[in-house]
Amino acid sequence: MKAVVITTYGDPEVLQIQEVEDPEMKEDEVLINVEATAVNRADTSQRKGQYPAPKGASPYLGLECSGTILAVGKHVSHWKVGDQVCALLSGGGYAEKVSVPAGQVLPIPPGISLKDAASFPEVACTVWSTSFMTSKLSAGEKFLVHGGSSGIGTFAIQIAKYRGATVFITAGSEEKIAFCKGLGADVCINYKTEDFAARVKEETAGKGVDVILDCIGGAYLQQNLDSLSVDGRLFIIGFQGGAVSEINLAPLSAKRATVQAGSLRTRSTESKAKIVSEVEKNVWPAIAEGKVKPVIYKYFPLSEAAEAHRLTESSKHIGKLVLVP
Numbered sequence: 384m385k386a387v388v389i390t391t392y393g394d395p396e397v398l399q400i401q402e403v404e405d406p407e408m409k410e411d412e413v414l415i416n417v418e419a420t421a422v423n424r425a426d427t428s429q430r431k432g433q434y435p436a437p438k439g440a441s442p443y444l445g446l447e448c449s450g451t452i453l454a455v456g457k458h459v460s461h462w463k464v465g466d467q468v469c470a471l472l473s474g475g476g477y478a479e480k481v482s483v484p485a486g487q488v489l490p491i492p493p494g495i496s497l498k499d500a501a502s503f504p505e506v507a508c509t510v511w512s513t514s515f516m517t518s519k520l521s522a523g524e525k526f527l528v529h530g531g532s533s534g535i536g537t538f539a540i541q542i543a544k545y546r547g548a549t550v551f552i553t554a555g556s557e558e559k560i561a562f563c564k565g566l567g568a569d570v571c572i573n574y575k576t577e578d579f580a581a582r583v584k585e586e587t588a589g590k591g592v593d594v595i596l597d598c599i600g601g602a603y604l605q606q607n608l609d610s611l612s613v614d615g616r617l618f619i620i621g622f623q624g625g626a627v628s629e630i631n632l633a634p635l636s637a638k639r640a641t642v643q644a645g646s647l648r649t650r651s652t653e654s655k656a657k658i659v660s661e662v663e664k665n666v667w668p669a670i671a672e673g674k675v676k677p678v679i680y681k682y683f684p685l686s687e688a689a690e691a692h693r694l695t696e697s698s699k700h701i702g703k704l705v706l707v708p
């Protein structure tokens with residue numbers, strides 16, 4: 384099969400499409416003929432050698448895909464050859480075929496094309512497992528998402544609105560702010576021209592927000608803690624602003640705040656299967672109702688993965704970039 388290979392760690396041009404061996408399928412896995420995959424920021428870190436694939440994962444990039452099942456392992460009963468699906472992967476999506484544990488496979492949400500379904504698994508599983516399963520965001524609560532125009536952000540705005548939360552976002556341009564407003568975000572803050580913590584305080588009469596989904600890390604830690612309400616929950620999923628920070632712990636105690644961090648990719652197969660099943664139960668109906676839509680900025684042929692990485696790293700995009708073999 385053809386796959387995008389990281390020929391050596393470095394800039395986007397190190398990505399080259401090559402002929403490689405087909406993946407081996409285990410007894411609890413299915414083999415998928417890939418219709419589409421999507422780019423995640425983590426792929427750019429892996430390409431640079433800063434985010435190695437977990438043990439046992441495919442050496443190829445790609446944390447999600449959609450496609451048609453070509454074969455099923457002998458311990459798989461839920462899926463059959465010919466089923467159209469999408470899947471959360473530990474790697475290997477940038478290829479014509481990929482094998483994946485059956486518990487990480489989802490049906491195509493009604494009303495979504497096979498190609499566009501590739502844009503959902505990573506964002507849906509990340510946002511649902513962090514903000515909802517762990518941080519327990521619920522109806523009537525206030526939710527702040529950093530990077531509102533990112534793949535993660537555009538999904539988080541929609542699902543949080545669907546679940547009845549008031550959504551605050553940060554973004555770095557007026558074009559991105561306008562897009563997030565169009566998706567339903569209630570309070571949009573341009574972090575390049577405003578202090579987001581001051582604006583959150585102003586908009587919440589000093590009370591703060593209940594849940595924050597943060598992809599900046601160190602650089603935002605103090606401001607995030609300042610923006611939390613009493614019993615507030617901060618979940619850190621990225622370190623675009625570094626991983627080191629010195630903070631004042633006193634407000635944490637006064638607010639009984641919870642700070643958590645985590646990565647979806649490094650979870651066990653069992654844990655991913657649990658998340659995927661919760662996503663199917665809780666998120667897929669919102670997509671089927673048309674309340675959560677795919678936000679796809681551009682489609683690229685798989686052979687132009689390097690170009691898609693350049694665009695991701697420029698941060699000019701809004702939502703997801705989809706690669707089609």
Ligand SMILES: NC(=O)c1ccc[n+]([C@@H]2O[C@H](COP(=O)([O-])OP(=O)(O)OC[C@H]3O[C@@H](n4cnc5c(N)ncnc54)[C@H](OP(=O)(O)O)[C@@H]3O)[C@@H](O)[C@H]2O)c1
Pocket residue numbers: 422423424425505509529530531532533534535536553554555556559574598599619620621622623624645646647648695698699702
């Ligand atoms: N832990 C996990 O399991 C997990 C899973 C998936 C994703 N993630 C993380 O989630 C983040 C989003 O992922 P993605 O693939 O959706 O990425 P993406 O589309 O490339 O978006 C990255 C976003 O970060 C925003 N950003 C950069 N600096 C910012 C700042 N100082 N304040 C606010 N926003 C800022 C950019 O917005 P502007 O252009 O407006 O600056 C851009 O929208 C990444 O950090 C990724 O590593 C983590």
